[in-house]
Amino acid sequence: MAGDIFSGSRRFSDGMNALGLAAVCGVLLMAFIWQVAFDELPCPLCLLQRVGFVLVGIGLLLNVRFGPSPLHYALILFSALAGAFAAGRQMLLHIGPADPGYGSPFLGLHFYTWAFVLFVLAMAWTAAMLVIDRACADAPRVRRNGPLVRAIIWLFFALVAANLVLTLLECGFGECADDPVSYLWWPR
Amino acid sequence: MTGRPMIMMLPFLTALLAIGFAISGRRGACIGLWVVTLLVFAAWCQYHMTGVLPISL
Numbered sequence: 001m002a003g004d005i006f007s008g009s010r011r012f013s014d015g016m017n018a019l020g021l022a023a024v025c026g027v028l029l030m031a032f033i034w035q036v037a038f039d040e041l042p043c044p045l046c047l048l049q050r051v052g053f054v055l056v057g058i059g060l061l062l063n064v065r066f067g068p069s070p071l072h073y074a075l076i077l078f079s080a081l082a083g084a085f086a087a088g089r090q091m092l093l094h095i096g097p098a099d100p101g102y103g104s105p106f107l108g109l110h111f112y113t114w115a116f117v118l119f120v121l122a123m124a125w126t127a128a129m130l131v132i133d134r135a136c137a138d139a140p141r142v143r144r145n146g147p148l149v150r151a152i153i154w155l156f157f158a159l160v161a162a163n164l165v166l167t168l169l170e171c172g173f174g175e176c177a178d179d180p181v182s183y184l185w186w187p188r
Numbered sequence: 189m190t191g192r193p194m195i196m197m198l199p200f201l202t203a204l205l206a207i208g209f210a211i212s213g214r215r216g217a218c219i220g221l222w223v224v225t226l227l228v229f230a231a232w233c234q235y236h237m238t239g240v241l242p243i244s245l
Contacts, residue, residue: 044196044236051199051229058203058222061210075222082229089233092241142213157207164200171196175235 010068013133017063018149020125021156024057027118028159031111032166039188040103041170041180045090049115052083054160056122061156064149066140068133076126084119087112102179194235199228 031050034040042050059076063069090112094101101110109117145153169186170176182188206221 044232047196048199048229048232048236051203051225054200054203055222055225055229058206058210058218058225061207062215062218065210065213066215071219075219078226082226082233086229086233089237092243093239096242140215153211157204157211160200160204160207164197164204167197167200173195173197175194176196178236 009132009135013068013129013136014064016129016132017060017068018152020122021057021060021064022152024053024060025152025155025159027053028057028156028163032159032162034106034111035166038104041183042176043090043102043178043180044176045086045093046102046112047167047176048086049083049090049112050163052079052086052115052119054163055079055082056119057156057160061153064145064153065143067143068129068136069138069140070130070136071138073126073130073133077123080119080122080126084116084123087116087119091116194232196232199225199232202228 028050031042035042056076056079059072059079062072062075066072090102093099094110094112103111106114167176169183170180172184202221202225206218206225209215209217209221
């Protein structure tokens, strides 16, 4: 009976981790589309928040590829904390009443504020998943993922590669401007 | 800005390698590169967070 319960929760946990990775892909895809379609270049802190989402995604990917583990959930928590730190810092930079903020708002909030909200949600999600996966131990085993999960994994890989290329085009092999207005290697 | 060299795309590169290792089934290498990415993230945060915030906490 207990085995059935844990087997059911494991299937649920697998689905939730794949869904979480898809959500991270959604965030990265949104940032990618906004940057290319609306020509809004990300500032260094914006790029660091993207790195925070990528780090969260790696923790989720480990759960998807090797099975859930407290270690993988710890990586997600550390990543979300790091991302929330960068997003919170940018919120505080623009919190003054006369400050217009950086970039265009989306649904009434700037992207760094959305990022902060999402990182906090990622922490709450991880706490909930640690309750659901409380019986899991750190026993990594490479899994055979289904076609849909494989598609999510490769989409994640492609989006991180796209971010690498865009950052290279914007900043080259150096630092990015604090308030970028054009790409270093992409005349548009 | 502190005048020290920094490469903004570096954490994306290390993260991409980490993802590649996870896909190929090498968990230890993936976690190692996750740590490297987090360290670069922390260093780049320190690099870009040198200004004083216009608020009192």
